[in-house]
């Protein structure tokens with residue numbers, strides 16, 4: 325009888341201990357996934373950012389404000405109704421992604437709105453739920469998209485609808501450029517930050533005499549390799565650079581923003597047609613070079629009425645383009661994988677002569693020569709850094725998306741082999757068009773499987789395979805059980821490549837296989853990361 329009693333006590337003690345352990349684990353997990361706000365803060369900065377622009381602006385604002393009051397900057401998906409209750413002011417820095425949609429780290433916003441509107445059963449009281457709060461929205465976008473800054477406007481409207489007071493009209497930022505956009509111009513008046521604190525973006529600043537110039541990073545092209553020769557496909561190129569000057573550092577998941585240049589003949593022709601001497605030397609932003617050299621980076625309108633000296637003020641820079649970096653600094657080089665965009669399929673030489681390539685991909689893949697130096701600025705994408713490499717990872721991508729996946733593979737390989745860290749399993753699911761084993765792209769994939777182990781499981785999908793044509797989505801459907809098992813084991817999902825087709829197809833497949841709720845949970849835990857463009 326006594327022993328039965330003792331067993332009962334033991335079971336109770338073990339159950340309580342187990343419960344305490346679970347609560348502890350849950351708290352630990354929550355504290356890892358829920359950002360901590362600075363205590364007693366009355367202001368909060370919230371960002372939604374896919375490629376890091378809105379996040380870095382939010383961080384600059386938070387740092388600049390912190391001189392007066394400690395302020396946190398958190399992703400929109402981490403924002404809860406409880407965060408908003410003790411606050412007085414919120415600044416939203418919100419970019420728009422996809423087709424007028426939310427960036428991934430803001431995609432749960434509608435869920436938050438539902439929480440706000442259902443947090444009380446009294447519908448009239450909800451309207452006032454946020455009436456203690458005042459806010460502004462700084463919206464990033466690109467006016468070449470039909471839905472310019474749409475998600476920023478959506479956040480603004482939702483806050484208004486929830487009773488919060490709009491402190492300023494939506495401040496739109498078209499085609500943000502860290503090196504050009506003046507943060508003081510996009511700061512809401514109520515944000516009490518000094519102009520000085522905003523221009524002190526340490527990594528970018530260089531002083532020449534009395535002039536403050538944001539410093540550029542230069543890279544020399546050292547190798548270019550065609551990864552899919554003789555395939556009748558758009559060329560896929562691996563392009564390798566070495567840094568000129570002090571080597572900037574970066575992490576797997578980061579991007580490089582390239583300033584493309586016009587082909588030299590295009591500028592010559594434009595100068596001749598406009599009767600302008602391109603050989604005159606001009607000093608601009610602390611650098612001196614010929615007018616022609618300056619104009620290589622500028623849009624060249626058909627008509628203009630400017631003198632040679634006014635041109636640099638008048639003509640906008642060509643749109644910069646971001647590329648996923650395929651290497652890590654420990655590789656000793658910066659590598660990109662670029663698909664050459666051809667306006668008309670066919671003869672590459674003919675298209676080169678007629679400038680029928682995409683501007684940036686044509687510049688990188690064709691007009692820029694080995695030995696040339698280009699201007700490229702590393703963009704740190706913090707949301708791509710939050711990977712616990714001791715956990716498994718499922719890397720999914722196609723075509724030029726191999727870049728982002730290769731960088732993650734290199735990062736894990738480096739941690740395991742140079743730093744003796746224990747690394748989780750990796751599963752690479754990769755799609756290309758042609759399955760010929762002798763293609764350099766397919767040789768690279770085969771290398772990933774060899775010793776020392778770089779990936780543990782490789783699944784290829786070749787869309788033009790005559791026997792088994794398939795896409796990466798098909799692999800996911802075919803291997804549903806494995807996918808569930810890896811996710812249950814704590815795997816991250818990292819997707820890289822084009823949004824239309826691959827990115828959307830993978831998203832739909834994952835939602836079908838894992839369920840919408842699981843996807844949202846993975847997004848909340850920052851375990852579903854997308855570098856799609």
Ligand SMILES: Cc1cc2nc3c(=O)[nH]c(=O)nc-3n(C[C@H](O)[C@H](O)[C@H](O)COP(=O)(O)O)c2cc1C
Nearest residue numbers: 373374375376377378419422424465466469472473
């Ligand atoms: C795939 C993709 C889709 C985009 N869609 C839109 C859009 O629909 N509307 C818009 O105004 N800007 C759009 N943009 C532009 C971004 O909002 C802009 O580049 C912004 O600076 C990105 O900020 P982030 O780095 O914080 O995400 C898009 C950019 C990309 C790469």
